[in-house]
Amino acid sequence: MSSPVELQRLAVEIAREAGELAARRRHEGVSIAATKSALADIVTDADREVEALIRDRLAADRPDDGFLGEESGAGVSRSGVTWVVDPIDGTVNYAYGIPAYAVSIAAVEGEPDPASWTALAGAVFSPAVGELFQAARGEGAFLDGRRLTVTDPVSAAGALIATGFGYDPATHAGDLARLMKVMPLARDIRRMGAASLDLAGVAAGRLDGYFERGLHPWDIAAGSLLVLEAGGRVGGIGGRGPGRTMTIAAGPDLFRRLSDVITD
Ligand code: LIP
Numbered sequence: 538m539s540s541p542v543e544l545q546r547l548a549v550e551i552a553r554e555a556g557e558l559a560a561r562r563r564h565e566g567v568s569i570a571a572t573k574s575a576l577a578d579i580v581t582d583a584d585r586e587v588e589a590l591i592r593d594r595l596a597a598d599r600p601d602d603g604f605l606g607e608e609s610g611a612g613v614s615r616s617g618v619t620w621v622v623d624p625i626d627g628t629v630n631y632a633y634g635i636p637a638y639a640v641s642i643a644a645v646e647g648e649p650d651p652a653s654w655t656a657l658a659g660a661v662f663s664p665a666v667g668e669l670f671q672a673a674r675g676e677g678a679f680l681d682g683r684r685l686t687v688t689d690p691v692s693a694a695g696a697l698i699a700t701g702f703g704y705d706p707a708t709h710a711g712d713l714a715r716l717m718k719v720m721p722l723a724r725d726i727r728r729m730g731a732a733s734l735d736l737a738g739v740a741a742g743r744l745d746g747y748f749e750r751g752l753h754p755w756d757i758a759a760g761s762l763l764v765l766e767a768g769g770r771v772g773g774i775g776g777r778g779p780g781r782t783m784t785i786a787a788g789p790d791l792f793r794r795l796s797d798v799i800t801d
Pocket residue numbers: 607623625626627628629700701702703704730731732733749752756
């Protein structure tokens with residue numbers, strides 16, 4: 538099996554190529570949507586095209602690895618490594634032209650389950666901003682060559698905490714009730730709309746913490762490794778691993794305090 542550093546190099550190389558395609562399609566899409574298709578169709582087409590590029594490049598370079606992507610079915614791993622990919626994370630931002638979307642690519646060992654996998658390498662590329670976050674297991678997390686560190690402890694003024702809300706209106710009351718429990722810990726809240734960038738923000742110390750219910754493995758695979766390699770913690774409710782039920786990410790002190798109040 539390749540080393541985490543080699544896997545990171547491949548993730549970075551493909552994330553850049555995929556991000557440039559996503560940005561190009563977004564630019565082209567704006568003109569097409571103005572004349573022909575609904576912008577939603579443009580976004581879907583871009584999502585699928587970008588994921589196909591990533592999947593094809595990985596298959597060519599590492600044919601025995603598995604694949605789990607937002608837009609296509611899972612591919613079983615023969616090597617023990619699975620690539621967990623969100624081709625365009627922050628899809629609604631992408632559709633609206635908000636420059637907060639990212640290509641998220643991670644290599645994990647074991648079953649592609651955030652609660653049990655071992656993340657080996659990851660890259661989160663934000664093409665609209667031109668920032669590439671990367672990490673390899675045991676090697677640290679970096680933004681364009683600068684080593685990242687989570688904030689710990691957070692300011693006495695309170696924590697800057699990001700969160701998100703699912704697309705299903707039936708979940709909003711519960712999400713808002715949970716947010717009310719967290720507010721006493723916060724100086725302010727941010728809702729950026731892309732989990733991979735929220736997690737990258739925690740790793741970079743731009744956010745003190747992040748929590749969200751309902752995330753998919755591909756939303757958090759690369760960003761979670763960034764947080765861990767930047768000295769932070771990532772988990773779920775009641776000491777369980779992160780996943781659809783809940784993902785919490787922060788420096789150790791705030792992680793403990795968020796875990797105490799996020800109980801459902
Ligand atoms: C998004 C996440 C975001 C969440 C959205 C959506 P997508 O992923 O990154 O954190 O709040 O509901 O799930 O759908 O843009 O890949």
